[in-house]
Amino acid sequence: MAIQVLDALGIKKAFALGTSQGGWIVARMALVAPERIQGLLILGSSLDYESAASREKGCWDPATMLGPVVDSLFSKEPTPDFLIDDGLRESVVNIGFSGAITPEAADFWKATLNKVYSGDKGRKKLRGAFLNLLERDGLLRRVQDIKCPVYWIQVSNQDPVYGVEVPKDHIKAFTSSVETDLSFTDGGHYLNATTPKDVDAKLLQLINKYSAL
Numbered sequence: 001m002a003i004q005v006l007d008a009l010g011i012k013k014a015f016a017l018g019t020s021q022g023g024w025i026v027a028r029m030a031l032v033a034p035e036r037i038q039g040l041l042i043l044g045s046s047l048d049y050e051s052a053a054s055r056e057k058g059c060w061d062p063a064t065m066l067g068p069v070v071d072s073l074f075s076k077e078p079t080p081d082f083l084i085d086d087g088l089r090e091s092v093v094n095i096g097f098s099g100a101i102t103p104e105a106a107d108f109w110k111a112t113l114n115k116v117y118s119g120d121k122g123r124k125k126l127r128g129a130f131l132n133l134l135e136r137d138g139l140l141r142r143v144q145d146i147k148c149p150v151y152w153i154q155v156s157n158q159d160p161v162y163g164v165e166v167p168k169d170h171i172k173a174f175t176s177s178v179e180t181d182l183s184f185t186d187g188g189h190y191l192n193a194t195t196p197k198d199v200d201a202k203l204l205q206l207i208n209k210y211s212a213l
Helices: 002-009 021-032 052-056 062-073 086-097 103-116 119-135 165-173 196-210
Strands: 014-019 037-043 150-155 180-185
Touching (some): 014 021, 014 196, 037 196, 062 119, 180 196
Parallel strands (some): 014 037
16 A cells, blocks of 8 residues: 555655554565665564564563454444544553653644544544554564665663564564664654654664665
8 A cells, every 4th residue: 555655646766664563564665665665764663463472572462452442343333423432542642652742742642533533434444453453464584585774763761562672683684684773762652753853863864875776
């Protein structure tokens, strides 16, 4: 889908940035269309599926947390009055931003979640998002084929979703990459929102170094 978006926009080559599961998605983009992806910036992510091995290294347990939620979101009948559960909305904001944004920004994102995940389409969208988290596959052996540069930023003060140990292992899986770079910074799980200056600086470093390729 992401490559099709590039097609629709007429973009022949691009650098790809992905946060959380988005990091896994941009890695897959580089596998699907290696001639078009010039470099990756991965933020707060993991290349594994939600495995027991990952949990042993400090990653979260989405099956326990989200499995019952996904089951509750299934409906054979339309649900025009659906609204995201208050507790679930709070959890998404708390885990994602880890208290690293202002109360006003948190309120904005809570209101956005209320708007996006409402009605029958919102319920289906929310269920689909969680299913993708729970049932994605792992890329650890496949990313050996990625040759473009890979920069990775992780939260230094213990990412609540993927911790700090997994990135140290997973960056080593890019054995064919022209360059790999792993760095840590303070902030929340959604680093592009909580620590945008650090993300911007690393992205510019990547682009300035490899845009001519």
